[in-house]
Amino acid sequence: MTITGTILRTAIRMAVGAMLAGGLAASAPAVATEDTATRAAFTAGPLTAAPGTMVSGFLDIAEGVDTGTKVPVTIAHGAKPGPVLALIAGTHGYEYAPVIALHRVRRALDPSLLSGTVIMVHVANMPSFMERTVYRGPVDGKNLNRVYPGRADGTVSDRIAHAITAYVIAPADYVLDLHAGDGNEALRPYIYMPVTGDKAMDRAIRDMALAFGLDHIVIDDQRDMSARPTRYTDQTALVMGKPAITTETGQLGSVVEDWVGPAERGVWNILRHFSMIPGTATPVENPVWLTGYRVVTSPADGVFIPAVRDGYAVAAGGRLGVLQNLFGEPVATIRAPFDGIVNYVVATPPVRRGEPLAMVSRRADPPD
Incomplete structure (x- = not known):
């Protein structure tokens, strides 16, 4: 038609x-x-x-x-x-x-x-x-x-x-x-x-x-x-x-x-x-599947010092970084909510209360 x-x-x-x-x-x-x-x-x-x-x-x-x-x-x-x-x-x-x-x-x-x-x-x-x-x-x-x-x-x-x-x-x-x-x-x-x-x-x-x-x-x-x-x-x-x-x-x-x-x-x-241009797509083989992601946010304004990098594996309770006040004094230790992979972490110092500090995801089996 x-x-x-x-x-x-x-x-x-x-x-x-x-x-x-x-x-x-x-x-x-x-x-x-x-x-x-x-x-x-x-x-x-x-x-x-x-x-x-x-x-x-x-x-x-x-x-x-x-x-x-x-x-x-x-x-x-x-x-x-x-x-x-x-x-x-x-x-x-x-x-x-x-x-x-x-x-x-x-x-x-x-x-x-x-x-x-x-x-x-x-x-x-x-x-x-x-x-x-x-x-x-x-x-x-x-x-x-x-x-x-x-x-x-x-x-x-x-x-x-x-x-x-x-x-x-x-x-x-x-x-x-x-x-x-x-x-x-x-x-x-x-x-x-x-x-x-x-x-x-x-x-x-x-x-x-x-x-x-x-x-x-x-x-x-x-x-x-x-x-x-x-x-x-x-x-x-x-x-x-x-x-x-x-x-x-x-x-x-x-x-x-x-x-x-x-x-x-x-x-x-x-x-x-989608066959919109000539050629064949090269899809990823055996990707790492992740699920249950959690964005960990800052409990207060301050200065964040990360202890991990993007892509790191972390254990439940593992240290993601330390939140300091503006005088460099520790305010809180930021910890991983579960075993998983760090998708991203804030890598510049200033943070505000409620802003993301890191995202962590669990490993998963391939979906059906």
């Missing part, structure tokens, strides 16, 4: 309309099947790309209760039909490795050889990116990855999330939320693989996680698929019926090849996995 551009745009408007009405309705991922002769242009917000072309520009986040901003986006609309893949980087502005990885992908991706469409959000959180802030935006103090699906009448983080939900996540069939250790975090690369309880969806998510190619995969079975608001980028996609994973491929603001390379290779692997 041929799906015309009009029908596609109508379907997108219906999905966005349900989302804005408070529904975030779930539906099975749909792949366009129109032939090349009738293939329509692809539109996301103010950007429109003809088949076989690439267009870059901005989603304009207008001023509201606070200042506005712009979100840099590229659409690569393939000459041939295929799925719509959303790639979102820069949700946290100090997580640079995925931002640079998408720059490389944009330069090398040839839309004349592409089947389907790629929507690249180069920097989701421009206020944080330009001000080099960790976790939270400098304008409203909000964590962009905690306010989805956003609000058109909210603060700037809410409005960014609202625009990305409407113009990037809603028209996508699959979503990659590309992260790194924030500017204060030493992190060993890994993937969050959500578990939704829907067998077909979970198979698609697992296939994406393996195809991306990182050798540590966290089985994220702590999801509440009924929770509203959805809060997270990937959760928003999942509730709308779109398989999604979150990747972590860098640390401490570094853009060395060790961190940018895995993000870039992962994107190319996903494109091959």
Whole structure:
């Protein structure tokens, strides 16, 4: 059956309309099947790309209760039909490795050889990116990855999330939320693989996680698929019926090849996995499976001195580090909650009460 551009745009408007009405309705991922002769242009917000072309520009986040901003986006609309893949980087502005990885992908991706469409959000959180802030935006103090699906009448983080939900996540069939250790975090690369309880969806998510190619995969079975608001980028996609994973491929603001390379290779692997470009994906073999992750937070403001590094194995009660006051006096010993692997640890001294100090996950058997 041929799906015309009009029908596609109508379907997108219906999905966005349900989302804005408070529904975030779930539906099975749909792949366009129109032939090349009738293939329509692809539109996301103010950007429109003809088949076989690439267009870059901005989603304009207008001023509201606070200042506005712009979100840099590229659409690569393939000459041939295929799925719509959303790639979102820069949700946290100090997580640079995925931002640079998408720059490389944009330069090398040839839309004349592409089947389907790629929507690249180069920097989701421009206020944080330009001000080099960790976790939270400098304008409203909000964590962009905690306010989805956003609000058109909210603060700037809410409005960014609202625009990305409407113009990037809603028209996508699959979503990659590309992260790194924030500017204060030493992190060993890994993937969050959500578990939704829907067998077909979970198979698609697992296939994406393996195809991306990182050798540590966290089985994220702590999801509440009924929770509203959805809060997270990937959760928003999942509730709308779109398989999604979150990747972590860098640390401490570094853009060395060790961190940018895995993000870039992962994107190319996903494109091959969905047969959007020629070639075969090289999925990871025998990854380390992790589960039951716990983020250990700081009991007070102070100075954190870590005793472990990212990737270390720790025993239950093992020392993760020492929290000191501003005079260098010990305040608390921070200990591991169970036997496990350190996914990341805060590697810069200043911490505030309630902020993460480390994430620890248990080893797990491969999922069925």
